[in-house]
Amino acid sequence: MSRVVLGVSGGIAAYKAAELLRRFTESGHDVTVVPTAAALHFVGAPTWSALSGKPVATEVWDHVHEVPHVRIGQSADLVVVAPATADLLAKAAHGMADDLLTNTLLTARCPVVFAPAMHTEMWEHAATRANVATLRERGCLVIEPAEGRLTGADSGKGRLPDPDEIYDVCVDVLARGFGPGSPSRQDLAGRQVVVSAGGTREYLDPVRFLGNRSSGRQGYALARAAASRGAEVTLVAANTSLPDPAGVKVVRVETTEQLRTEVLAAAASADAVVMAAAPADFRPVSVSGAKIKKADDGSAPGLELIQNPDILRELSATRPRPGAVIVGFAAETGDDHSTVLELGRAKLARKGCDLLVVNDVSGGAVFGSADNEAVVLGADGSETAVPRGSKTALAHVIWDEVARRLQD
Numbered sequence: 413m414s415r416v417v418l419g420v421s422g423g424i425a426a427y428k429a430a431e432l433l434r435r436f437t438e439s440g441h442d443v444t445v446v447p448t449a450a451a452l453h454f455v456g457a458p459t460w461s462a463l464s465g466k467p468v469a470t471e472v473w474d475h476v477h478e479v480p481h482v483r484i485g486q487s488a489d490l491v492v493v494a495p496a497t498a499d500l501l502a503k504a505a506h507g508m509a510d511d512l513l514t515n516t517l518l519t520a521r522c523p524v525v526f527a528p529a530m531h532t533e534m535w536e537h538a539a540t541r542a543n544v545a546t547l548r549e550r551g552c553l554v555i556e557p558a559e560g561r562l563t564g565a566d567s568g569k570g571r572l573p574d575p576d577e578i579y580d581v582c583v584d585v586l587a588r589g590f591g592p593g594s595p596s597r598q599d600l601a602g603r604q605v606v607v608s609a610g611g612t613r614e615y616l617d618p619v620r621f622l623g624n625r626s627s628g629r630q631g632y633a634l635a636r637a638a639a640s641r642g643a644e645v646t647l648v649a650a651n652t653s654l655p656d657p658a659g660v661k662v663v664r665v666e667t668t669e670q671l672r673t674e675v676l677a678a679a680a681s682a683d684a685v686v687m688a689a690a691p692a693d694f695r696p697v698s699v700s701g702a703k704i705k706k707a708d709d710g711s712a713p714g715l716e717l718i719q720n721p722d723i724l725r726e727l728s729a730t731r732p733r734p735g736a737v738i739v740g741f742a743a744e745t746g747d748d749h750s751t752v753l754e755l756g757r758a759k760l761a762r763k764g765c766d767l768l769v770v771n772d773v774s775g776g777a778v779f780g781s782a783d784n785e786a787v788v789l790g791a792d793g794s795e796t797a798v799p800r801g802s803k804t805a806l807a808h809v810i811w812d813e814v815a816r817r818l819q820d
């Protein structure tokens with residue numbers, strides 16, 4: 413059981429931290445909440461206490477005999493501050509310690525994650541930029557705020573990322589470590605990567621389409637993992653309903669043709685492209701401008717299809733940026749003649765990509781689930797088996813393979 417310290421500073425987004433706290437406690441983490449005095453103006457101590465099952469303190473003067481200002485930080489496996497206000501980031505960057513949370517940050521020797529939330533002007537201010545840079549240099553993980561509606565009528569960058577999103581980042585950090593000495597730390601810094609996710613829709617008329625069962629979860633896990641390793645990530649998302657990963661540029665598309673346009677545009681400057689999307693292989697020859705009506709005689713309209721462009725094959729053949737690593741996915745079911753791996757090898761050769769992630773989908777087990785099991789095949793003959801585990805774990809194995817090839 414991991415010991416998590418949830419620091420909450422004084423912003424309106426403090427109410428969302430209650431949801432984050434729930435995610436931690438429901439998944440069996442031992443959470444100590446350390447709100448600042450300002451945070452208690454937004455959400456009171458009884459809420460934190462009830463949801464964490466522990467007393468809550470804000471000042472170093474509470475429970476002094478237990479020396480909480482040292483003990484809480486020292487014994488934590490992870491400290492996450494959500495929301496982290498501009499003021500809290502400034503204090504942390506300068507090593508100030510005037511309350512229990514800032515003392516905890518100074519004594520923590522574990523990974524520290526900040527999830528900032530503030531108005532766009534504050535986030536973009538040179539002082540905040542410098543403080544964030546200092547914290548990152550020191551090995552803290554500062555999640556990029558999300559874009560969208562802020563307090564009041566304005567909108568822009570500065571929203572607290574979705575609590576699920578912060579939770580996923582924290583679980584990833586707990587599993588892999590972060591900070592000085594962590595092997596994966598920022599090995600994709602300075603790299604641009606493109607990930608496609610989701611399933612495309614091919615419209616028959618304004619309301620009907622051909623689609624598929626892809627949820628986009630694997631692509632989102634890939635985008636999140638790349639961002640946590642320092643990459644600048646463009647996620648081209650087809651018809652997904654997942655929260656935007658923090659710090660990732662999300663481009664939304666519907667059809668395979670739109671997916672192709674956006675992926676090729678982003679690939680021109682990318683060091684790696686991962687095609688985790690499930691683009692439809694076929695689309696109707698023509699799209700009716702009006703909703704197709706039911707015929708009175710009980711007949712159904714014919715459906716004539718043509719093939720869509722194969723984006724992965726095109727990327728591999730044209731190589732928009734020389735030296736970029738191109739990764740494809742293959743959902744296969746074995747048959748009487750060939751195993752899943754033999755089919756995967758043949759597909760790798762046919763598509764011409766550098767890596768192919770082969771899923772055995774006999775029985776439809778993978779779609780929409782949080783877990784995945786795969787073999788990552790390399791055009792160089794490499795074969796990396798990834799046992800059943802989270803899509804995040806598979807994502808990191810894929811980026812390990814990509815990072816190795818980028819260094820070669």
Ligand code: CTP
Nearest residue numbers: 687689691693720721722723724740741742743
């Ligand atoms: N893919 C693509 N463009 C398409 C279809 C698929 O880029 N129009 C990509 C997917 O994103 C995935 C990979 O190709 O990375 C494998 O897709 P899959 O549908 O399994 O391959 P098939 O289209 O079935 O290949 P083939 O018909 O050659 O077996």
